[in-house]
Amino acid sequence: MALVAERMAGIGSDIRGKNFWAALDLEKQGQKVLKLNTGNPAAFGFKMPESVREALIANLDRSVGYSDVRGMIDARQAIFDYHKAKGIEDFDIDDIFIGNGVSEIASMIATALFDKGEEVLVPSPCYSLWTNEIILSDAKPVYYKCDESNHWNPDVEHIKSLITPKTKAILLINPNNPTGVLYSNDVLLEIAEIARQNNMMILSDEIYDRLVFDGKEHTTMAKLAPDLTILTMNGLSKSHVLCGFRCGWMVISGPEAARKEINEALLKVASIRLGANSIMQTIIPAALADTEYPNSMIQPGGRLYEQRKATCEELDKIPGVSYVKNDGAMYIFPKIDKGAEQIANDKQFAYDLLMDKHVLIVPGSGFKWDAPDHFRIVMLPEAEILRDAVRKMGDFITKNIK
Ligand SMILES: Cc1ncc(COP(=O)(O)O)c(C=O)c1O
Structure with missing residues (x-):
């Protein structure tokens, strides 16, 4: 008799999957990693009302x-x-x-x-x-x-x-x-x-x-x-x-x-x-x-509003990346236009990005998206930190996807 239930084979979340553990390993080695895997505002300095x-x-x-x-x-x-x-x-x-x-x-x-x-x-x-x-x-x-x-x-x-x-x-x-x-x-x-x-x-x-x-x-x-x-x-x-x-x-x-x-x-x-x-x-x-409290985050000048603005402005500068501007929440799901042709495995893509730029994202497959051409950005860090992170993503994508 197996130790664990058969159904566990289908269970898992890339939000806290292998790349997340790899990010923690980098941190243990003393590296600074920007972890954009979870929608957890308190981790980015948002304070209790x-x-x-x-x-x-x-x-x-x-x-x-x-x-x-x-x-x-x-x-x-x-x-x-x-x-x-x-x-x-x-x-x-x-x-x-x-x-x-x-x-x-x-x-x-x-x-x-x-x-x-x-x-x-x-x-x-x-x-x-x-x-x-x-x-x-x-x-x-x-x-x-x-x-x-x-x-x-x-x-x-x-x-x-x-x-x-x-x-x-x-x-x-x-x-x-x-x-x-x-x-x-x-x-x-x-x-x-x-x-x-x-x-x-x-x-x-x-x-x-x-x-x-x-x-x-x-x-x-x-x-x-x-x-x-x-x-x-x-x-x-x-x-x-x-x-x-x-x-x-x-x-x-x-x-x-x-x-x-x-x-x-x-x-x-x-x-x-x-x-x-x-x-x-x-x-x-x-x-x-x-x-x-929630209203203050979504108005111009509010953190979520300004962080989305910064993210979109930087995404606009990356050739070969497109996106649908989000209306709410704290996420955006950009597309790497040539990703489906060039990325064999988007988890590996996210791993390589993590190793190269020390930025952790969750690839589309982590959300049951069936082509390896999307990734999710959690827009919770302060605007300037996000700008820098998106520039790094752009750099990585430009270098690897022609
Ligand atoms: C769509 C959606 N539903 C539910 C949850 C989980 O919410 P809770 O913290 O209330 O368990 C999340 C968390 O990110 C979410 O994005």
Whole structure:
């Protein structure tokens, strides 16, 4: 009998994969490495909002015990109000589950809802959390293309072509990781119609919804399709730079009977782990009330805004590299135009870049992108550091790709 489960063969993340360990080895040897592999703002000097610090101190004594398995009631009330204001209609406060990050929520969803062999449509490129959780539940991720020539929107025709009797759900990540784009309402409505006609559930990971630039507005999927069963995910890791707090949640919305069934299954899973970390839940009302904090990062003069500007200005100077300007989040997913012809293995490409320039990026294959011609830049360092890093990338690409 094998020591580890067979399914582990399909599990992994290039965000913390071999190149990441190679970067740590370089650091152990005393080299300075700029690690652009994770969207972890605190690692780049982003500070906790004052509103959160105050709430933490005020609530310390309240967080000693286990909480309600779904989550503390005042935290769920704040989450309820937030999603109501965004236009989600059919859900109750008990349709909210708070977890240790959207990561734990994804695991709970996969455990409670997916059976062996069922298919879940996931975007390519896709943040690896979801693929891994689907595989861990013995279900099957089926990748639909996002179309770079259409602002990285999901390719609706491709989605239609992938549907089988086993298709259970479709995952959206909007704003997206790794492309950073915001999907158009027209495309969202088309996807809703496909879900409606094929009796599919929608999972909508909207963790970057408060980080959208240029006055653009994020539309929550559940507002566009109140008649469908939709699980909307969100959290505080990004908007309030609290990755280490592990604070995420989901909202189940849609027809009452389906909601009730899903809720009961999720409650069983939530009960097994007794509840989410209490202390992070106590700061949710204060954080969601603090809209100024995320807004300050995305306005001109704000760090995320200026860092995106610096990255794009430097990318513009690299011949043979193109990109779709991101609308939000903290990522951009440039294309090396001749990459598909010249890069046999994009993980090796990222490794060589790391060794040559001491800059760590995650190649497209780390996001289930099937051609070796893209890579993701995490735009979290200060603008000048990013400028220097992108220049180094340009230098490396110009030297190696003709
Ligand atoms: C799209 C997306 N969903 C979920 C997560 C994980 O969030 P959390 O820190 O809440 O587990 C990330 C983290 O980068 C992400 O990019």
